[in-house]
Amino acid sequence: MRLSFPLFPEQASTLASKVDSLYFFSLAISAFFSVLIALVIFAFFIKFRRRRAGEVGAPIHGSLMLELVWSIIPFIIAMSLFVWGAIVYFDIVTVPGNATEYFATGKQWMWKFQHPEGQREINVLHIPVGETIKLKMTSEDVIHSFYIPAFRVKQDVLPGRYTTIWFEATKPGTYHLFCAEYCGSEHSLMGGSVVVMEPDEYQAWLDDAGPVASPEEIGAALFDQYICSTCHETDDSGRGPSLHGIYGKEARLADGRTVMRDDDYLRESILRPATHIVNGYPQIMPTFQGQINEVGVLQLISYIKSLGDSETPAAAAGDEAVAASNSVGTEE
Amino acid sequence: MTDTTQAAAVSASPEKQLPKNHYLNAAHGIKSWLFTTDHKRIGLLYLGSITIFFFIGGAYASLIRLELLTPQGDLVQPDTYNRLFTMHGILMIFFFLLPSIPAVLGNFIIPLQIGAKDVAFPKLNLASWYMYVIGACFTLFALFKGGVDTGWTFYTPFSSTYSNSYVVAVAVGIFINGFSSIFTGINFIATIHRMRAPGMTWFRLPLFIWSHYATSLIMVLGTPVLAITLLLVGMERMFNFGFFDPALGGDPVLFQHLFWFYSHPAVYIMVLPSMGVVSEIIAAFSRKQVFGYKFVAFASIGIAVLGFLVWGHHMFVSSQSPYTGLIFSALSMMVAIPSAVKVFNWMATLYQGSIEYSTPMFYALGFIGLFTIGGLTGVMLGTMGLDVHVHDTYFVVAHFHYIMVGGAVFGYLGGIHYWWPKITGRLYSGFWSHLSALVIFLGFNLTFFPQFVLGYLGMPRRYHVYPEEFQVLNILSTAGASILAVGYAIPMVYFVLSLRKGEIAGPNPWGAVGLEWETTSPPPLHNFESMPVVDFEPYQYEEHEPVPKPYRYSRSEG
Numbered sequence: 001m002r003l004s005f006p007l008f009p010e011q012a013s014t015l016a017s018k019v020d021s022l023y024f025f026s027l028a029i030s031a032f033f034s035v036l037i038a039l040v041i042f043a044f045f046i047k048f049r050r051r052r053a054g055e056v057g058a059p060i061h062g063s064l065m066l067e068l069v070w071s072i073i074p075f076i077i078a079m080s081l082f083v084w085g086a087i088v089y090f091d092i093v094t095v096p097g098n099a100t101e102y103f104a105t106g107k108q109w110m111w112k113f114q115h116p117e118g119q120r121e122i123n124v125l126h127i128p129v130g131e132t133i134k135l136k137m138t139s140e141d142v143i144h145s146f147y148i149p150a151f152r153v154k155q156d157v158l159p160g161r162y163t164t165i166w167f168e169a170t171k172p173g174t175y176h177l178f179c180a181e182y183c184g185s186e187h188s189l190m191g192g193s194v195v196v197m198e199p200d201e202y203q204a205w206l207d208d209a210g211p212v213a214s215p216e217e218i219g220a221a222l223f224d225q226y227i228c229s230t231c232h233e234t235d236d237s238g239r240g241p242s243l244h245g246i247y248g249k250e251a252r253l254a255d256g257r258t259v260m261r262d263d264d265y266l267r268e269s270i271l272r273p274a275t276h277i278v279n280g281y282p283q284i285m286p287t288f289q290g291q292i293n294e295v296g297v298l299q300l301i302s303y304i305k306s307l308g309d310s311e312t313p314a315a316a317a318g319d320e321a322v323a324a325s326n327s328v329g330t331e332e
Numbered sequence: 333m334t335d336t337t338q339a340a341a342v343s344a345s346p347e348k349q350l351p352k353n354h355y356l357n358a359a360h361g362i363k364s365w366l367f368t369t370d371h372k373r374i375g376l377l378y379l380g381s382i383t384i385f386f387f388i389g390g391a392y393a394s395l396i397r398l399e400l401l402t403p404q405g406d407l408v409q410p411d412t413y414n415r416l417f418t419m420h421g422i423l424m425i426f427f428f429l430l431p432s433i434p435a436v437l438g439n440f441i442i443p444l445q446i447g448a449k450d451v452a453f454p455k456l457n458l459a460s461w462y463m464y465v466i467g468a469c470f471t472l473f474a475l476f477k478g479g480v481d482t483g484w485t486f487y488t489p490f491s492s493t494y495s496n497s498y499v500v501a502v503a504v505g506i507f508i509n510g511f512s513s514i515f516t517g518i519n520f521i522a523t524i525h526r527m528r529a530p531g532m533t534w535f536r537l538p539l540f541i542w543s544h545y546a547t548s549l550i551m552v553l554g555t556p557v558l559a560i561t562l563l564l565v566g567m568e569r570m571f572n573f574g575f576f577d578p579a580l581g582g583d584p585v586l587f588q589h590l591f592w593f594y595s596h597p598a599v600y601i602m603v604l605p606s607m608g609v610v611s612e613i614i615a616a617f618s619r620k621q622v623f624g625y626k627f628v629a630f631a632s633i634g635i636a637v638l639g640f641l642v643w644g645h646h647m648f649v650s651s652q653s654p655y656t657g658l659i660f661s662a663l664s665m666m667v668a669i670p671s672a673v674k675v676f677n678w679m680a681t682l683y684q685g686s687i688e689y690s691t692p693m694f695y696a697l698g699f700i701g702l703f704t705i706g707g708l709t710g711v712m713l714g715t716m717g718l719d720v721h722v723h724d725t726y727f728v729v730a731h732f733h734y735i736m737v738g739g740a741v742f743g744y745l746g747g748i749h750y751w752w753p754k755i756t757g758r759l760y761s762g763f764w765s766h767l768s769a770l771v772i773f774l775g776f777n778l779t780f781f782p783q784f785v786l787g788y789l790g791m792p793r794r795y796h797v798y799p800e801e802f803q804v805l806n807i808l809s810t811a812g813a814s815i816l817a818v819g820y821a822i823p824m825v826y827f828v829l830s831l832r833k834g835e836i837a838g839p840n841p842w843g844a845v846g847l848e849w850e851t852t853s854p855p856p857l858h859n860f861e862s863m864p865v866v867d868f869e870p871y872q873y874e875e876h877e878p879v880p881k882p883y884r885y886s887r888s889e890g
Contacts, residue, residue: 005804009789022718023788030708037675037704041697044682048618049689056873057620057685062677067627070676071669078665081715086658088717093654108494142490143584145649145724149790152721156650158585159489160578163651176799180724180792182483184490185410188795272581289579 012175012196013151014168018088020152026081092153095166099134102127103215105294106137106144106157109186111177112295118212123192125177127169128202134166136263140294145181148194154180162263169196219303222296231285240285241278247305252279266301348836350757351852358857369454370857375440376755377461378431381468385427388475390820392420397779397813400806405797413796414481415497421484426506427468429740430598433605434551435460435516437747438544440755442520444848444855445538447529447864452522453515460515467509474498474505483794485595488576488587492568500569503562510555513601517551520544529847531866535629538846538870539615539622542629543608546636550597550604554640558594561587585650592643600639602736604632606699606743607674613696613750614678616844618685621871624677631670638667648719657716664714671707675700690842691765695746698773702738706731709784727787733780745772745823752827753841757853758834764826772819778812845871 011017048057102125103114113121113135127133137146139159146165147154150173155165179190197205213221223229231240241251246261254277259265268275270292273285292300355372365373396416399407408416439457443450451457474480480502482491491499524537524545565587567573574580576587615622622628644652644660678700687693709731713719722728753759782805791802798806840849845868851860 005801006789007785019717019721022715023712023721026708026712026715026718030705030712033708034701034704037679038701040679041682041700044679044685045687045697048682048685048687050619050686055619055686057618059621060623060680060684061621062624062627062680066676066680067624067673071673074672075669078668078711079662081711082662082665085661085715085717085719089648089657089661089720090654092717092720142494143487147724147790147792149721154649154720154723158578158651160584161651176790178790178792182414182485182487182490182724182794184481184494185414187414188405188410188792188797 010150010171010173010175012169012171012173013148013153014170015088015092016150016152016170018091018152022084022088025084029077029081095134095164096132099132099166102133102135103295103298104135104137104146104157105140105298106146106179106183106190107140108142108184109179109190111144111146111179111190111192114215114295114298115206116214117206118214118218119206119209120212123177124195125192126195126197126202126205128199129169129172129196130199132166132168134164136298137163137165138267138294138298142183143181144179144183144190147178147180148175149178150175151194156181162267169194172196172198172201215299215302216306217303219299219301219306222292222300223303226288226292239281241281243304244307247307251276253277254279254281263301266304267297270297270300350836350854351856353856354757354852354854355857356854367458369450369458371439371443371451371454371457372755372855374457374461375436375438378435378439378464381461381464382428382431382436385423385468386820389420389423389428390817392416392423394813394817396420397810399796400798401810403798403800403803403806408796410796411481414483414794415479417794418481418483419475419479422471422480422502422506424736425484425598425602426509427464427471429602429736430513431464431516432602432740432744433609433747434520434544434547434601435464435512437609437744437751438516438520438547438605441751441848442523442541442544443527444754444851444859445541445846446524446527446532447847447860447866448523448527449858449860451519452526453519456515457519460512460519463508463512463515467505467507467512470501470505470508474501477501485591486562486565486587487591488565488568488584489578489582492565492575492587493577493579500566503566507559507562510559513551513555517548517555520548521552524548529864529866532847535626536866536868536870537629538608539611539625539628539632540605540608543604543611543632546632547601547604549633549636550601550639554594554597554601557590558598561590561594564590585647585652588647588650589643592646593640596643596646597636597639599732599735600635602740603703603743604635606703606740606747607632609743609747609750610678610696610699612846613692613746614681615871616750616842616846617688617690617693617696618681619688619843619873620681620685621869621873622677623680623683624673625870627673628677631673634670635667638663638670642667642714645714645719648716649723661714661716665711668707668711668714671703675704675707688842691762691769692746692750694766694769694773695742695749698769699739699742699746702734702742702776706734706738709734721790722787724793725787726783726791726793729793730780730783730787733783737776737780742772745769748823750842751848752830753837754848754853754855756831756834757837758830759837759841760830760834761826764822768819768822768826771815771822775812775815775817775819779809779816780812782806782808782812845873 011020100116102116105112111123113125137157139157141159144157145154146157151167153165153167155163157163173196175194177192177194179187183190231238232243234242234244236242249261250258251261252258259276271289272287274283277283355370368374399413477498479497480499481497482495482499524541564575568575568577572580574582576582576584578584611622611628642660642664644656645664648657713728713731749765786802786805791798837853839852847864
């Protein structure tokens with residue numbers, strides 16, 4: 001047991017000091033009012049104590065002026081906290097455009113990560129210092145929450161949709177990673193650490209992990225494995241719509257709606273194709289729910305994103321990638 | 333000061349015995365209790381039932397704090413721990429805090445304060461207690477079978493699909509118990525509208541009544557939403573209806589919206605009645621009108637209304653739209669205003685008062701201090717950029733215990749100490765009640781203040797094992813909890829002793845103004861010997877003999 005303990009957590013991301021400034025400001029206001037109220041009560045308690053039986057208090061009924069004063073001052077303080085809090089919040093939830101995308105999936109009771117270069121980890125995430133990193137996250141079962149106290153970031157990880165969190169580490173070191181949303185028996189063990197490394201050390205770490213297939217490559221292998229190309233051809237001549245160049249563009253559906261083909265749309269269309277039928281195509285695609293796990297879906301989406309307007313996919317499927325996909329892309 | 337409160341000396345002289353006929357000796361035997369429609373006896377039935385649940389819930393809390401003495405999980409298994417905090421929350425919230433002041437003190441005091449014989453629907457009142465008991469039986473069944481491990485929040489799809497515990501039994505228990513809340517709320521609203529004595533206008537009502545009116549609105553409008561939500565969870569769990577589980581086509585965040593639509597206002601069901609108690613106590617022991625009566629009264633209504641519009645502040649990291657979050661954050665800040673208005677008005681009431689040092693007053697002042705800390709940390713949690721870091725950590729645990737224990741429980745204990753002489757006709761030990769108030773105050777702060785620090789350091793809630801650097805703060809918290817436990821045990825002893833040996837209180841031991849103090853203690857079966865007529869303002873303290881004559885309803889007659 002350590003006898004010394006910290007009062008404030010370490011600051012290890014670009015967001016940490018912004019959150020802490022807000023914290024110290026609101027802490028100062030809270031301490032000021034708590035102490036003021038306690039002192040005034042204590043002083044009145046002593047000064048106006050009953051001195052003789054039968055005594056009553058002064059006949060004071062109220063004062064509109066005072067009521068206004070102690071409504072308006074708290075209102076101004078509360079609104080300034082609201083505005084400052086909103087500014088910091090939007091810093092936290094707005095992902096910078098230059099962020100490198102990693103994947104995270106939560107599962108009772110572990111975190112699985114995949115680096116953009118393809119390396120996979122469980123419960124430990126290695127990242128380079130000074131780089132803006134965004135995690136695209138989803139859950140395979142219940143709600144989890146990805147929380148790194150030293151970075152002051154937290155985001156719930158939901159089954160059935162993607163959420164995003166971003167951070168830029170400022171200090172090499174090893175920091176706690178927690179699951180903050182209660183998720184069952186081993187909830188308190190569903191954590192691990194984030195290891196922040198100097199960029200060259202990080203590169204060395206990546207190299208140590210050996211040659212691996214990138215998410216796009218594994219996705220391409222999955223695309224072949226599930227024979228998606230039978231219907232989704234490189235142009236719109238197939239039984240299904242072509243997947244080339246569709247990412248981030250709108251599609252008109254058979255029921256007249258127009259939807260943005262983003263990550264959530266693609267995920268839904270792989271697992272539950274009947275939800276969105278693109279106009280002009282029959283509903284013939286089988287469901288892949290229960291056949292492809294969340295990691296596999298993320299890899300397929302990466303592959304689809306990598307498909308340009310041209311007929312040549314950005315990444316070709318190799319034997320190595322097929323082997324990798326057999327072990328991670330499908331349900332074990 | 334002697335062993336009894338100094339007020340006893342004031343009132344003891346003329347009458348040294350209990351009145352000949354009162355509600356407690358109006359009928360005898362177990363049936364006279366189980367089939368009573370007397371609001372005072374129903375209040376006591378609730379008092380007994382919720383006290384049992386308070387101590388069961390407290391036992392769970394003790395085990396939680398013992399487990400957290402060390403960073404390892406060495407006392408209980410993880411699954412056991414998850415059941416401990418879940419059952420602690422469910423029992424304390426649904427079976428102790430929600431009914432505490434309204435069902436015990438509200439039931440007993442509201443008709444007395446407005447000069448009524450009983451509540452508007454006495455049979456519905458008894459039915460509400462039976463609903464409570466039946467709901468409690470389902471929950472106790474689940475408890476003996478091994479409990480529930482979902483957290484009191486029942487988040488889906490964990491509760492609806494994944495949990496291997498008695499979710500449906502407890503959901504049914506809470507569903508049924510909800511009717512007890514609804515019945516009580518309907519009864520209070522009807523009683524306050526229709527049963528006021530002649531001359532008891534809306535602005536002559538004690539603030540205890542105003543706060544219960546606001547509470548009742550929430551009970552009647554909010555509770556059905558919780559009932560429906562739990563019904564949907566049960567249907568998904570038993571029949572695979574896809575409401576919340578994405579694997580069945582549902583939306584897990586929808587549950588959170590529905591749950592917090594009730595459960596945030598529910599916090600105000602717990603704390604508004606306490607605010608009413610505090611207004612009564614501060615007026616009585618300062619012998620002074622509550623400063624800014626109308627502002628305090630309308631602040632209760634304001635809190636009740638705004639309370640329904642802020643639920644999304646529980647969901648800033650849930651994937652809720654950031655723009656939705658903005659509106660919820662701004663509205664949450666608004667709730668701070670009526671709360672601050674109340675605190676400042678109570679302080680102003682003390683100014684130039686004639687303050688008596690008494691146990692109820694200690695609890696009321698303790699309430700103000702602790703509620704202030706709870707409220708200010710609540711504002712911090714409503715600040716979006718700050719909430720992201722402290723959401724679901726011990727900061728939240730500390731905050732809501734300052735509101736629910738420092739606020740609601742202190743108000744409840746203050747109220748019990750204030751009206752005990754009215755309920756039983758006897759006084760309790762001054763020394764021991766002062767001491768226990770002090771012990772509870774110190775124990776409470778030692779238990780929960782370190783948790784603010786823990787939370788900002790990043791210790792998540794509902795953790796069975798935790799990193800080593802959090803241990804010192806956890807030890808402080810556990811030490812505080814053991815002091816708190818002693819503090820809660822002392823009143824059990826002196827209250828029980830008071831029933832047999834307590835000094836006779838007389839009708840008005842505190843020299844307070846209010847209709848409830850103008851009838852005998854304990855009151856007769858129908859509360860007043862004749863219909864009271866009110867021609868005085870609330871808290872109208874005037875220089876007069878310290879012992880108001882019994883049965884003097886009207887100032888002009890006196």
